Every structure is written in structure tokens, then in C-alpha cells.
Amino acid sequence: xxxxxxxxxxxxxxxxxxxxxxxxxxxxxxxxxxxxxxxxxxxxxxxxxxxxxxxxxxxxxxxxxxxxxxxxxxxxxxxxxxxxxxxxxxxxxxxxxxxxxxxxxxxxxxxxxxxxxxxxxxxxxxxxxxxxxxxxxxxxxxxxxxxxxxxxxx
Amino acid sequence: xxxxxxxxxxxxxxxxxxxxxxxxxxxxxxxxxxxxxxxxxxxxxxxxxxxxxxxxxxxxxxxxxxxxxxxxxxxxxxxxxxxxxxxxxxxxxxxxxxxxxxxxxxxxxxxxxxxxxxxxxxxxxxxxxxxxxxxxxxxxxxxxxxxxxxxxxxxxxxxxxxxxxxxxxxxxxxxxxxxxxxxxxxxxxxxxxxxxxxxxxxxxxxxxxxxxxxxxxxxxxxxxxxxxxxxxxxxxxxxxxxxxxxxxxxxxxxxxxxxxxxxxxxxxxxxxxxxxxxxxxxxxxxxxxxxxxxxxxxxxxxxxxxxxxxxxxxxxxxxxxxxxxxxxxxxxxxxxxxxxxxxxxxxxxxxxxxxxxxxxxxxxxxxxxxxxxxxxxxxxxxxxxxxxxxxxxxxxxxxxxxxxxxxxxxxxxxxxxxxxxxxxxxxxxxxxxxxxxxxxxxxxxxxxxxxxxxxxxxxxxxxxxxxxxxxxxxxxxxxxxxxxxxxxxxxxxxxxxxxxxxxxxxxxxxxxxxxxxxxxxxxxxxxxxxxxxxxxxxxxxxxxxxxxxxxxxxxxxxxxxxxxxxxxxxxxxxxxxxxxxxxxxxxxxxxxxxxxxxxxxxxxxxxxxxxxxxxxxxxxxxxxxxxxxxxxxxxxxxxxxxxxxxxxxxxxxxxxxxxxxxxxxxxxxxxxxxxxxxxxxxxxxxxxxxxxxxxxxxxxxxxxxxxxxxxxxxxxxxxxxxxxxxxxxxxxxxxxxxxxxxxxxxxxxx
Ligand code: FES
Ligand code: FES
Numbered sequence: 001x002x003x004x005x006x007x008x009x010x011x012x013x014x015x016x017x018x019x020x021x022x023x024x025x026x027x028x029x030x031x032x033x034x035x036x037x038x039x040x041x042x043x044x045x046x047x048x049x050x051x052x053x054x055x056x057x058x059x060x061x062x063x064x065x066x067x068x069x070x071x072x073x074x075x076x077x078x079x080x081x082x083x084x085x086x087x088x089x090x091x092x093x094x095x096x097x098x099x100x101x102x103x104x105x106x107x108x109x110x111x112x113x114x115x116x117x118x119x120x121x122x123x124x125x126x127x128x129x130x131x132x133x134x135x136x137x138x139x140x141x142x143x144x145x146x147x148x149x150x151x152x153x154x
Numbered sequence: 155x156x157x158x159x160x161x162x163x164x165x166x167x168x169x170x171x172x173x174x175x176x177x178x179x180x181x182x183x184x185x186x187x188x189x190x191x192x193x194x195x196x197x198x199x200x201x202x203x204x205x206x207x208x209x210x211x212x213x214x215x216x217x218x219x220x221x222x223x224x225x226x227x228x229x230x231x232x233x234x235x236x237x238x239x240x241x242x243x244x245x246x247x248x249x250x251x252x253x254x255x256x257x258x259x260x261x262x263x264x265x266x267x268x269x270x271x272x273x274x275x276x277x278x279x280x281x282x283x284x285x286x287x288x289x290x291x292x293x294x295x296x297x298x299x300x301x302x303x304x305x306x307x308x309x310x311x312x313x314x315x316x317x318x319x320x321x322x323x324x325x326x327x328x329x330x331x332x333x334x335x336x337x338x339x340x341x342x343x344x345x346x347x348x349x350x351x352x353x354x355x356x357x358x359x360x361x362x363x364x365x366x367x368x369x370x371x372x373x374x375x376x377x378x379x380x381x382x383x384x385x386x387x388x389x390x391x392x393x394x395x396x397x398x399x400x401x402x403x404x405x406x407x408x409x410x411x412x413x414x415x416x417x418x419x420x421x422x423x424x425x426x427x428x429x430x431x432x433x434x435x436x437x438x439x440x441x442x443x444x445x446x447x448x449x450x451x452x453x454x455x456x457x458x459x460x461x462x463x464x465x466x467x468x469x470x471x472x473x474x475x476x477x478x479x480x481x482x483x484x485x486x487x488x489x490x491x492x493x494x495x496x497x498x499x500x501x502x503x504x505x506x507x508x509x510x511x512x513x514x515x516x517x518x519x520x521x522x523x524x525x526x527x528x529x530x531x532x533x534x535x536x537x538x539x540x541x542x543x544x545x546x547x548x549x550x551x552x553x554x555x556x557x558x559x560x561x562x563x564x565x566x567x568x569x570x571x572x573x574x575x576x577x578x579x580x581x582x583x584x585x586x587x588x589x590x591x592x593x594x595x596x597x598x599x600x601x602x603x604x605x606x607x608x609x610x611x612x613x614x615x616x617x618x619x620x621x622x623x624x625x626x627x628x629x630x631x632x633x634x635x636x637x638x639x640x641x642x643x644x645x646x647x648x649x650x651x652x653x654x655x656x657x658x659x660x661x662x663x664x665x666x667x668x669x670x671x672x673x674x675x676x677x678x679x680x681x682x683x684x685x686x687x688x689x690x691x692x693x694x695x696x697x698x699x700x701x702x703x704x705x706x707x708x709x710x711x712x713x714x715x716x717x718x719x720x721x722x723x724x725x726x727x728x729x730x731x732x733x734x735x736x737x738x739x740x741x742x743x744x745x746x747x748x749x750x751x752x753x754x755x756x757x758x759x760x761x762x763x764x765x766x767x768x769x770x771x772x773x774x775x776x777x778x779x780x781x782x783x784x785x786x787x788x789x790x791x792x793x794x795x796x797x798x799x800x801x802x803x804x805x806x807x808x809x810x811x812x813x814x815x816x817x818x819x820x821x822x823x824x825x826x827x828x829x830x831x832x833x834x835x836x837x838x839x840x841x842x843x844x845x846x847x848x849x850x851x852x853x854x855x856x857x858x859x860x861x862x863x864x865x866x867x868x869x870x871x872x873x874x875x876x877x878x879x880x881x882x883x884x885x886x887x888x889x890x891x892x893x894x895x896x897x898x899x900x901x902x903x904x
Contacts, residue, residue, distance in 0.1 A: 001405070018405065018442065025442040029380075034372040035365015037581075038441075039532050040613045044837035047532060075365035082364040090363045094355045094803060097811055098227030099362035100532040100581030106363060125846035132837060134532045134582045135227050136814035138848035140807065 004064050008033070009077025019065035024048045026064050027074055035075035035103045039132070046131030047100065049107040050074050056111035058130075075103040078110060085151035086110045089144040097135035105131045109145045117149055156341045158281050167278075168285050168335050176213030177324060178331035180289070182282040183207075207278075209238060209286050215310060215324030217242070218250045223271045224553055225253065225358075226583030227811075228867040229804040230271045232357045234279060236800055237272075240349040241283025241342055244323065245309040251357045253577060272800060273769060273864045284339040286330075290323055293330035297321075344798065344860045353803030358579065370550035370578035371536045371610060378538070378606045379408060381599045382444045384434040385619060386455050388830030389679045390480045393432050397452035401436060404450060406443030410436050411602065415594045420564065424467025425557040428591040429620035429680040435599055441610060448612075458678070476678045480830035483525070483625075486650055489675055490627040494521055498646045498671030501657035504727045505667035507633075510642035514633035518706055522630075522695035524893040525824035527623035527684060528832075528840065533581020534616040539596035540606035541566060546573045546597055551580035551587045558590030562597055585683035589621055614835040622825055623684035624649040628695040633667075638707045641667060647692060648673035652681060654688040660738060660766065661700070663731035664718035679827070685815065686868035689767040690875070694820070694893070697763040697876030702889065711762050711880070712746050715739075733766045737795050740857050741773040744793035748855050749775040758788060761880025765873040769864035771795040771857075774813070776849075776877040780885050783901040787817060787849035787878070792870055794854060797861035805866050809854045812870035818843025820875040821896045841898070 006013045008031060015030045024041075027033045027050070039047030041060045048059040051073035078084045082091075086109050096102050105128065112119070112127040119127070124145050133141065160168045167183035210218040219235040235251045287307060294312040295302035298319050306313050313320045361368055386392055398410035416422065416431045434453055438444040461476040511517060537550030546568055552558060555575045563570045580587050596609040611619070628647035635641055643665045647655040657670035684690060704714035716739055723735035742764050746752070751762070755777065764773035777789040790813050799805050822841035826833040834840040854870075875893070883889050886902060896902065 017440075021440075021442045025440065028372075029374075029440050029442075032374065033365070034367045034374075037532070038371065038534065038610075038613075040837045042613075042836050042838050045532070075363075079364075082360050087363040091355065091359050094353075094359060094807065096227075096356060096359065096362045097229070097807060098532070098580060098582045099358065100369060102362055103365040121850075122846075128845040130844075132532065132842050132844060134530055134584075134815075134842065136811045136818065136843065136848065137807065138814055138843075138845050139810055139852060142845070 002065070004067065005069075006064070006067055006072060007069060008072045009074060015064065017064055019063065021064050023050065023059040023062040023064055023067065023072065027059060033074050033076050037100060037104060039101070039104070046108055047104040049104040049131065051107060051111055054111065054114065056108050075107060078106070084110060086113065086144070086148045089148035089151070092147060093140045093144040095137050095140040095144050097137055101131060101133045105133065105141055109141070109148065113145065113149055119145070119149060157338050158277070158284070158341055159338050160281060160285050160335055161337060166335055168282060170289060170331055170333070170335055172328060172331040173210055173212060176328045177211050178289070178327040180209045180282060180286045181207070182278065207282070209242065209282060211286070211323050211327040213324050213328060215248065215322045216250065217244050217248055217310070217323070218252055220252050223275075224555070224577045224580065226551070226553065226580035226587060228271070228808060229356055229801065232354055233272060233801045233804060234275050236349050236354055237276065237279040238283040240347050241280045242287050243307040243309070243348075246349050246354055248310060271865065273862070276862050280341050281339065284341050285335060288336050288339045289330040289333055290326050292333055292336070293326045294321060296333070297326065297329055350798065350800050351802065354801055356804065368579040369533050369581050370538065371533055371581070373538045373549050373578070373608060375606055378608055379437050379439065379603065380441050380444050381435055381437045381596070381607050381609045382448050382612065383595060383609070383615060384436070384448055384451055384453060385430040385615060387618070388455070388480055389429070389620065389827070390458055390478060390830040391455040392430070392458050393434060394454040394456035396434050400450040400452070401447040404443065404447040406439040407447045408437045408439070409603065410434070410447070410451070413595065413598050413602065415591065415598055416565065421464045421466050423557050423560060424465065425554050425588050425590060426465070426561055427589045427621055427680050427682055428594070433595065437599065437603060437607065445612065475676055477676050479678065481677060481679060482828050483826040486625055486827070487523070490523065490625070490648065490650065493648055493673045493675060494627050494629045494646060496673070498648065498673040500669070501655060501672050502662060502668065502670040502728070504662070504665065505642070507642045507644055507667040507669040510667040511631070511633045511644070513635070514641055515636045516634040516706075517631060518634070518703060519629065519631045520699055520702060520891065521627060522698060522891050523627040524625065524691045524694065525826065526625045526679065527819060527823045528617050528825050528834070529582075529584045529586035529621070529684060530617060530840065530842065531580070531582030531584060531586055534613055535592045535611040535619070536609060537592045537596035538606070538608045539593070539600040541597050541601040542604070544568070544572060548574070548593055548597060549576045549578055550593060550596070551578050552590050552593060553580070553583055553587040554590070558593050561590065561594055565594055566597055566601060584685045585687065586621060589682055613837070617835050617840060618832040620680035621682035622679065623690065624652045624654070624681045626654045626691040628654070628692060630695065630699040632703050634707065640665065640703070640707065642669070643667070644669045645696070646671040646673070647695070648675065650675045650679070651677040654692040656688060656692060656732065658730045658732040660722070660733050661718050663726045663728055663735070664722040666727055668727065685812070686767055686872045689765065689868070689872040693763070693765040693767070693872035694875030694879065697765065697873060698879045698889070701761070701876070701880040701883070712742055712751060715742055715764060737771045737857070738764065738766055741771045741793040741795050744855055744857055745773040745775050745791055748793060748853065749791040751775065759881045759885035761877045761882070761884060763873040763876035763880060765869070767872060768868045770866065770869035772869045772873050774870070774873050774877045776874070776881045778881045778885060780902070784896070785821070785878075785882060785885065785902070788851070790849045790852045790874070792852070792854045793857065794866070794870065795857035795859070796866055796869070797859060797863040799856050800863055802856070805856070806854045808866045809870045810852050812868065813852055813874050814843060814848045816871045816874035817849065817878055818847070820878050820893055821847070822894050824894050824897060
């Protein structure tokens with residue numbers, strides 16, 4: 001066990017955990033931010049996607065010891081009231097079915113659009129390919145990403 | 155306008171009461187919706203009148219509607235209250251929807267599955283909404299001293315034109331609470347619906363996109379422990395011995411022990427499927443610590459011996475043998491090939507099929523097959539349980555709480571009333587959550603520890619646990635005369651351990667000489683309902699074969715199907731035909747029109763398919779091209795007849811999901827076995843369809859009619875497999891008989 005001081009969604013958080021613990025479980029169980037989901041634990045589904053210094057990463061692969069003082073953003077910190085352009089686009093297109101994968105999808109999309117605010121269909125598909133949706137809402141996700149891309153305030 | 159009663163056998167299934175703080179609460183029996191009203195004849199047991207659903211109208215005008223069905227993504231939490239709200243005549247924006255908890259004494263038959271929620275809820279939800287509205291009208295009439303017939307309602311307001319009086323529902327609700335429930339109420343004319351038939355957004359949308367704790371796996375409470383299980387790595391094995399020394403000494407670990415979830419002589423209900431009843435359990439403080447300790451377990455496994463279990467399911471009581479052996483896919487395939495050559499059990503026979511086959515100038519015979527499939531819901535199996543001496547509390551994903559309550563009661567030794575299940579939103583269902591073994595496991599673990607505990611499966615535990623879609627094979631034969639007339643049709647279909655055949659479905663009824671046979675091979679691999687059970691395979695085989703047949707007969711595939719349906723409508727063979735040929739033909743005609751089927755499509759390859767299951771008719775056309783030896787689906791057209799569409803945009807979302815899921819499973823889905831070991835255990839080996847592989851566009855068209863609504867969670871899934879197979883044949887000139895069409899090679903067979 002070791003003490004880690006983390007910067008999560010703009011707040012300082014201190015946890016005392018095994019240094020190898022993936023951020024997925026630190027977030028879900030120690031900091032009680034459960035919007036980041038467990039789907040596979042092997043970087044194959046994208047349900048656990050968070051922003052690590054602004055980049056989309058799979059939190060199931062990110063040990064707490066590797067975080068240092070870098071900024072972590074989770075779905076809970078993406079916006080104050082669910083009004084990030086990507087979240088708004090998701091609501092506009094009523095994307096979700098069961099909803100389980102959607103926080104990971106949104107985090108992937110938000111980071112991607114920051115880098116590429118004007119993507120082609122192919123670029124969206126390849127950026128989002130690591131995020132599985134078992135309910136298969138892929139067409140709506142793509143449409144929502146395009147709507148979010150049109151928004152000025154990313 | 156339809157007049158409906160609020161009584162059965164002169165007893166009310168709707169009651170009204172005053173709401174604390176002012177307002178009214180109208181409670182009604184959910185179960186009454188299952189009755190073919192009016193049912194005056196037979197006496198009904200008391201539980202038909204248990205009031206288990208409600209509408210609350212507070213004095214401040216706030217309206218709360220309760221959604222009784224568990225939600226796994228089919229959007230019933232939005233669409234069912236929409237039905238209530240429309241008859242009640244309120245502004246949808248003011249409605250609050252609450253999820254009902256499960257209390258066995260109040261919610262018998264609370265189940266989401268089989269695409270039945272809307273179909274069963276339709277009448278009762280409308281009746282309840284209309285009753286509440288009528289009572290508000292009556293209350294306003296009394297208050298204002300005017301005839302009730304002169305009062306109109308709109309968006310939660312009551313109006314009396316002549317006197318200019320008006321009031322919000324909330325102002326009148328307390329008066330309504332003191333009035334008698336009317337014996338009869340009038341339902342709206344279908345044309346007057348204001349909410350039904352309009353698209354309303356998911357009531358949980360904001361909670362989903364902001365990551366609120368909605369799912370069972372998100373649950374936590376003070377002092378809660380985490381449990382994980384280790385189950386045998388192969389079907390046909392069980393625990394022999396456990397060395398837990400290393401695991402027990404690891405940080406954060408509280409205990410390691412073995413549990414028996416179902417006693418050997420326990421008579422199971424139909425949803426008590428449990429692959430492994432003996433499990434090694436690791437309990438600790440956090441998931442990560444428990445996961446690590448689980449890896450440190452040293453478990454020896456041994457072969458099971460032949461076991462008989464008694465299952466008392468919907469089909470009655472039967473003894474099921476679980477055979478010994480470590481099964482492999484190669485051996486499954488060989489066995490299925492052998493069985494498809496032997497005579498099967500005759501399930502339907504019309505005319506003289508043997509005679510017709512003997513007379514045929516040409517016999518076409520084809521065999522199609524498909525593998526076991528895992529559900530792979532994105533949320534892995536999990537359940538919270540806290541069992542004390544006199545009470546059990548559970549929270550987790552479950553489609554059929556009623557059944558598992560009985561199991562829990564028997565296993566825990568607690569009466570049913572002491573078992574409280576709260577229904578979590580489910581991170582996907584697809585049939586898996588009908589089976590509640592995880593609830594029993596969590597409860598047994600909690601009872602043993604005398605502590606609150608959340609059981610979580612790793613993805614690997616989840617994917618290798620079983621309860622799969624069975625593996626299937628179907629052999630079709632057609633007899634043609636020298637002029638290519640269809641003389642006879644024969645289907646023989648089977649599976650391990652269950653067949654997929656529905657003998658009374660199309661094309662039965664359209665053919666003078668028809669034979670349907672089935673066979674089943676026992677196995678120790680467990681199976682369960684999977685999105686459109688049975689239909690999800692048999693549609694793919696049948697609709698591929700009809701395509702091959704049409705080609706042999708020199709007919710257009712849509713015209714060929716329409717000819718058969720025409721025959722089934724005008725001069726049906728047999729009485730038990732399980733479809734309406736007119737509605738079936740209707741979706742084919744609609745998809746033909748919308749896809750511009752008759753215009754030549756030079757650049758794309760098209761395939762068509764149609765199927766009827768779960769009370770809904772669907773026809774689909776796929777347009778695809780081949781790029782880099784892989785199919786790229788450019789467009790899917792679907793025509794759907796599910797009666798009135800309650801929430802069109804949500805219906806389209808569901809439909810798109812079924813189509814994309816079907817294409818994914820047809821191309822990639824498979825769970826192969828070697829020596830009893832499932833060969834895929836996570837998403838890095840089990841191929842799921844991904845963003846870039848989804849169709850580029852999907853158009854879903856609904857047949858417009860006034861028929862009562864039927865479900866959509868399943869019906870768009872089965873036909874898409876064959877539409878894809880038929881388009882692939884067009885593209886490559888090669889017919890694919892074995893699913894998955896791409897499989898692990900990821901490219902089309904050369
Ligand atoms: S849980 Fe991290 S990618 Fe699946
Ligand atoms: S919405 Fe269910 S997994 Fe994506």
C-alpha cells in the first residue's frame with residue numbers, strides 16, 4: 001500500500017492503495033466515481049475510458065502509480081451539468097439503449113474531437129473503434145459525434 | 155371510441171386514494187393487463203386484484219407514473235408511462251417516472267422479455283390513464299356544478315367552456331380522491347393520441363450521459379464486501395480440492411470458501427439455469443485485491459459424473475440429464491452432421507411429402523449451421539446481497555424477479571415476503587438476465603458471511619460461464635417438378651442441446667406437402683434465451699434457403715415469397731399457422747417499395763429476408779459491397795409491422811440495434827469449445843461488431859395501422875442474418891452455409 005495524491009476532475013484526492021491498482025478501480029471504489037465502467041479489464045472494450053492529461057486512455061490499464069500529478073478527468077468531471085457539447089449531442093440523438101457503454105463512448109469522442117474538430121466519417125469510425133456497444137448504437141454515436149463537432153465550444 | 159371496464163367479475167382492479175399532502179393516487183393491477191378483457195367467466199384468484207402500479211397527482215400538479223418493468227435498454231421506462239400519460243391527457247414534460255421495486259406479494263409476473271412489455275401493458279395502462287382522467291373530470295363537474303360531459307381536458311388542465319372555468323389537475327385531485335371509481339371509461343380514439351406516436355426522449359438520458367450510478371455494479375454501501383467466484387475452466391468439470399493458503403494471506407482478503415448454490419435434489423424452475431453449482435469464493439475489501447487473490451488460488455478440478463436434474467419450467471416437469479464429457483466443437487459438428495441425416499421427430503406434416511419427393515424431377519437440399527453464442531452484455535454479471543436472519547435484500551440486474559424469489563426463498567430458508575429485490579437498470583439483457591444464478595450466489599455468500607456483499611464476475615468469468623445461445627443445424631429440402639413448380643418442402647432442424655424449429659410458422663400453410671422434423675443432442679454446456687430464441691437461427695436458414703429456391707425456380711425472391719403468402723392467405727393448408735399472411739406480405743411489399751427493389755442496383759449487391767416472431771412482422775433488404783475481401787454494408791432497409799408505434803424514435807433505435815447486432819453475430823459471433831473449455835474469454839478474442847463495421851446507413855419504415863402495439867426488442871434481429879447471407883451470395887457467387895461468415899479469419903472464404 002502507498003499514499004497517492006491525485007488530481008481528479010479538478011479536486012485533490014488522496015488514496016492509500018496498492019501501487020499497481022488500475023485507476024478504474026481507484027475511481028470506482030476509492031473515490032466513488034462509478035461513471036467509469038468496467039467492461040473487460042484488458043483494454044478491449046473502452047467502457048473505462050477517461051482523460052489523462054486530456055488524452056483518452058483506458059483506465060483499466062493505467063496503474064495509480066503512473067498518474068503522478070497529471071490531470072485526470074472522468075465523465076463526472078466532463079461538465080458541470082451534463083452540458084458538454086458531446087453530452088448534449090448524445091441527448092439530442094437519444095443515443096443510449098442500456099447506457100452502460102455510453103460514458104466510455106462520450107469520453108473517447110470528447111478527447112477525439114478536441115484533437116480533430118472536423119472529422120470525416122472514417123476518422124470517427126477509427127477513433128471510436130475501441131469502444132464496443134453491445135446494444136449496437138453505433139449509427140447514433142456517429143451522428144452525435146458529428147453534431148458535437150459542429151458545436152463551437154469544444 | 156372504445157369503452158372499457160374497470161372491473162373484472164365486478165371487482166375493481168383500479169382503486170383511488172388520497173395522497174398525503176393533497177392530491178390523488180390511482181393504483182391499478184398490472185396483472186389485469188394480461189387478461190383478454192372482458193373476462194367475466196372464470197373466477198380469478200386474489201392476486202389479479204393486487205394493486206401494484208400507480209399514477210400520483212400531487213396538489214401542486216406534479217404527476218408521477220410508475221414503470222413496473224425492469225429496464226435493460228428497450229426503453230420501457232419511457233414508453234410505458236407515455237401510454238398512461240396520453241390517456242390521462244397530461245403534458246409529458248411534467249411527468250416524473252419511477253422504477254418500481256420488486257415485491258413478490260405485489261408483482262407476480264413482473265418480467266421484461268420476449269418483447270412483450272408493451273403488448274401486455276397496452277390495455278391496462280390505457281385503462282388506468284383514462285380512469286384517472288375521468289375521475290378528475292367528475293371531480294371538476296362536482297366542484298363547478300356543471301355536467302361532466304361539458305368538461306374537456308388538455309395538457310393537465312380541465313376546462314368548462316360555457317362558464318369559462320378552468321383548473322389544473324393538481325387543484326382538483328384531492329376532490330377526485332374522494333369519488334368512486336367509474337365502472338366504465340372511454341379510451342381515446344387512436345387518432346386523438348397526442349403522446350403515443352410521437353418521439354419522446356429516454357427519461358434516464360441525462361443520468362446516463364453524466365455517469366450516475368444506475369447499474370447494479372455501481373452499488374455500494376457502508377461495510378460492503380466484494381466477492382468473486384472461481385468456476386471450473388471447462389464444462390464437465392467440478393471442484394476437487396482448493397489450496398487457498400496464498401490467496402488468504404493476500405492484502406485485503408477476508409475469506410476464501412466454497413459454496414453450493416443449489417442443493418442436488420432441488421427442483422429447479424425454468425430460469426434456475428446454473429452451470430456450476432459449486433463455486434470457490436474469494437471475499438475481500440476491494441475488487442482489485444479480490445481479483446489478485448483469485449489468481450493465487452490453486453484449485454484442482456475433476457470430471458463430473460452423469461447427473462440428473464429436475465426442471466419444472468413452463469413446459470412442465472422433466473428430468474434433464476447432464477452428461478459427462480469434455481466436449482469440443484469439432485465433435486459437435488460431426489454429431490450434428492450425423493443427426494441431420496437420421497429421421498427426426500415429426501413436428502408437423504401436411505399432405506404427402508414423401509410421395510411428392512419421390513415424384514420430383516429435382517430435389518434441392520441444403521444444410522445451414524450456426525455456433526454457440528455468448529450474450530456478452532457490457533455490464534458483467536453482478537449482484538448485491540445482504541442476508542440476515544430474517545430478511546434478504548438484493549439489488550442487481552434481473553429480468554424475471556418473480557422466478558428467482560422462489561429460488562431464493564427455498565435456498566435461504568426465508569419466506570418469500572422476506573425477500574426484497576430492487577431492480578437495477580441493466581447494462582444489457584438479450585436474454586441473459588432472465589437467469590438469476592448470480593442472485594442466489596450473492597445471497598448464499600452474504601448469508602454465510604452475515605455481511606453485505608457485492609458479487610462481481612470478471613469479464614472472463616462472465617463469458618465462460620455458459621447460458622449460451624445453442625449451436626444449431628437445419629437441413630432444408632424442396633421437391634420441384636420439371637416445370638420448376640414447388641411440390642413439397644421439408645425442414646429438419648436440430649441443435650445442441652435444443653432445436654430452433656417453429657413448425658407452424660411460414661412457409662407452413664403455404665404448401666400442400668410440408669414436413670417439419672426436429673432433433674436434439676444432449677450436452678453439459680448450458681444454454682439460455684438469446685435475443686429472439688430459436689428464431690435467431692431458423693430465420694437465417696429458412697430465409698437463405700428460400701433465396702436459393704427462388705433462384706432455382708427462376709423467380710424474384712420477393713415475388714416468390716409473396717406468391718407463397720398469397721396461397722397461405724387464400725387457401726391455407728392446416729389450421730395452426732402461426733402468422734397472418736396479409737401482414738407478412740405487407741412488410742415485404744413495403745420494403746420492396748422503399749428499397750426500390752425493382753430498379754436495377756448496379757453498384758451494390760442486395761439481399762432480402764423477412765420473418766415473423768414475437769408478434770411483429772419484419773422484412774429487410776441489405777445493400778453491400780466487397781472491399782479488401784470484406785463486406786461493407788452500405789444500407790439496410792427495414793419494413794416493420796408492430797401495430798401502433800408508441801415512441802417512434804426509440805423504436806428506430808431498438809430496430810437499428812437489432813440489425814447491427816445481427817450483422818455482427820452473423821459475421822463474427824461464435825463460442826467454440828475444446829475439451830470442454832470455451833475458447834474465448836474476453837473481448838480481445840471474442841469478436842464483437844465495432845463502429846467501422848456497422849452499416850453506413852439504416853432506414854426503418856413502419857406499416858401504419860391502428861393495431862395494438864407489439865414489441866421491437868427482438869423481431870428485427872432474426873431476419874438480418876439471411877438478408878446478409880443473400881447479399882453476400884450476390885456479391886461473391888458463393889453461398890455461405892456456416893456461421894459466422896467471417897469468423898476468426900476476418901475475411902470471406904476464397
Ligand atoms: S474495461 Fe478497460 S477497456 Fe474494457
Ligand atoms: S448502450 Fe448498451 S452497451 Fe452501449
